[in-house]
Amino acid sequence: MKTNDIMARLRAKYPGESEYLQAVQEVLESIEEVYNQHPEFEKAKIVERMVEPDRIFSFRVTWVDDKGEVQTNTGYRVQFNSAIGPYKGGLRFHRAVTPSMLKFLGFEQTFKNALTTLPMGGAKGGSDFDPKGKTDEEIMRFCQAFMWELWQCIGPDQDVPAGDVGVGGREIGYLYGMYKKLARQYNTGVLTGKGATWGGSILRPEATGFGALYFTQDLLHHAGKDIKGCKVALSGFGNVAWGASTKALELGAKVVAISGPDGVCEIPDGITPEMIDYMLVMRASNRDRVEDMATRFPGKARFTPGKKAWSVPCDIALPCAFQNELSEDDAKELKANGCWCCCEVSNMGCQPGAIHFFQHNGILFAPGKAVNAGGVATSGLEMTQNAEHISWSGKEVDEKLHFIMDNIHAQCVKFGTQPDGSVDYVKGANIAGFMKVAQAMLEQGIV
Ligand code: 2IT
Numbered sequence: 001m002k003t004n005d006i007m008a009r010l011r012a013k014y015p016g017e018s019e020y021l022q023a024v025q026e027v028l029e030s031i032e033e034v035y036n037q038h039p040e041f042e043k044a045k046i047v048e049r050m051v052e053p054d055r056i057f058s059f060r061v062t063w064v065d066d067k068g069e070v071q072t073n074t075g076y077r078v079q080f081n082s083a084i085g086p087y088k089g090g091l092r093f094h095r096a097v098t099p100s101m102l103k104f105l106g107f108e109q110t111f112k113n114a115l116t117t118l119p120m121g122g123a124k125g126g127s128d129f130d131p132k133g134k135t136d137e138e139i140m141r142f143c144q145a146f147m148w149e150l151w152q153c154i155g156p157d158q159d160v161p162a163g164d165v166g167v168g169g170r171e172i173g174y175l176y177g178m179y180k181k182l183a184r185q186y187n188t189g190v191l192t193g194k195g196a197t198w199g200g201s202i203l204r205p206e207a208t209g210f211g212a213l214y215f216t217q218d219l220l221h222h223a224g225k226d227i228k229g230c231k232v233a234l235s236g237f238g239n240v241a242w243g244a245s246t247k248a249l250e251l252g253a254k255v256v257a258i259s260g261p262d263g264v265c266e267i268p269d270g271i272t273p274e275m276i277d278y279m280l281v282m283r284a285s286n287r288d289r290v291e292d293m294a295t296r297f298p299g300k301a302r303f304t305p306g307k308k309a310w311s312v313p314c315d316i317a318l319p320c321a322f323q324n325e326l327s328e329d330d331a332k333e334l335k336a337n338g339c340w341c342c343c344e345v346s347n348m349g350c351q352p353g354a355i356h357f358f359q360h361n362g363i364l365f366a367p368g369k370a371v372n373a374g375g376v377a378t379s380g381l382e383m384t385q386n387a388e389h390i391s392w393s394g395k396e397v398d399e400k401l402h403f404i405m406d407n408i409h410a411q412c413v414k415f416g417t418q419p420d421g422s423v424d425y426v427k428g429a430n431i432a433g434f435m436k437v438a439q440a441m442l443e444q445g446i447v
Pocket of ligand 1 (some may be wrong): 088089090091109112160161162163164165192347372373375376377379
């Protein structure tokens with residue numbers, strides 16, 4: 001297998017699918033050497049099969065807004081790979097959603113889910129629906145119309161969607177309500193991220209952020225460092241940023257910046273629990289503005305329009321928002337301001353130039369598919385609870401989540417340790433995830 005040849009073919013076949021091509025290239029570069037030591041992979045054309053989604057559903061979603069006007073969006077579900085379990089992955093509602101974006105996310109999800117050690121294949125879905133400025137009623141009608149098309153593609157042992165950007169507990173509720181009506185079954189295992197009183201797992205909302213901080217702690221310990229007293233800059237103010245801030249505070253770190261599409265809020269004395277709670281209000285408002293934090297907490301949070309979180313001096317950077325949100329220039333600015341660690345919490349949050357810069361300038365870096373896997377891992381735990389018709393306590397879920405994150409860190413160390421003793425977490429995560437999926441595909445024959 002030669003990465004360059006495969007990439008040339010994919011570029012010709014899928015021109016313009018930049019996010020998808022970027023994600024594939026990163027994985028292929030990481031695994032090429034190991035892959036070529038396995039002639040049985042080459043014979044079964046594992047890579048050629050793995051980079052193509054199993055199937056993509058695309059559908060029209062028509063709904064009526066509050067003014068009575070008819071609106072049409074496009075919905076998708078990319079079922080990427082089912083070698084190690086039923087399709088599993090979130091739904092993203094965002095104006096910029098394209099098939100390329102969902103293909104990259106489904107591809108990443110396949111390896112991430114393998115890292116969790118739970119039996120889940122990879123998928124992603126969503127719509128170019130823009131939640132910004134929408135009312136609660138509009139969100140509900142859109143979710144209902146979306147599920148009307150999606151419901152026959154999913155099922156507890158077939159494909160289990162969850163949340164992602166623009167899809168949280170509220171949206172999962174509306175989606176589930178409509179699913180139940182159409183399927184005429186109380187099939188809780190069909191979606192994860194449900195409310196705690198109707199089949200949801202305790203701690204699923206916190207899990208991505210908590211897991212990311214457990215992983216960060218492991219990475220720091222491995223490097224002989226401690227998170228206590230560290231200054232953390234993070235992007236976003238949604239579900240992931242909320243969970244990450246909560247755990248960062250609990251572990252004794254200080255969150256000095258959060259950000260949004262409108263700019264950055266600098267918080268010199270560190271974020272408080274009250275401010276963390278307010279993130280939930282900001283998310284539910286659909287205003288998509290981080291400036292609201294500074295308006296609500298004048299004197300504590302200082303808003304600067306047009307700036308990113310990466311302009312604020314910190315020890316640890318945690319991208320928690322969107323793909324490619326941290327550029328090479330941002331990486332250089334972070335370093336110049338004293339940052340020495342970046343754990344990617346968003347999927348593919350760092351541009352390739354930024355990762356290259358971190359890795360060649362002594363900055364500890366770990367990729368999203370390892371760092372953020374606690375979210376989908378806890379979705380897997382939700383599926384188990386649903387299948388058994390039971391509900392675990394927060395303590396039980398947290399212990400399992402922590403164990404899974406420690407295990408993912410250990411897999412990265414196992415497959416990513418370099419001759420000089422340092423750990424290449426990108427390589428480690430990609431090889432560990434790839435080997436598991438590849439082996440399963442091999443054992444299941446040419447399908
Ligand atoms: O990117 C992700 O891992 C998620 N959005 C969570 C997916 C899930 O099925 O919980």
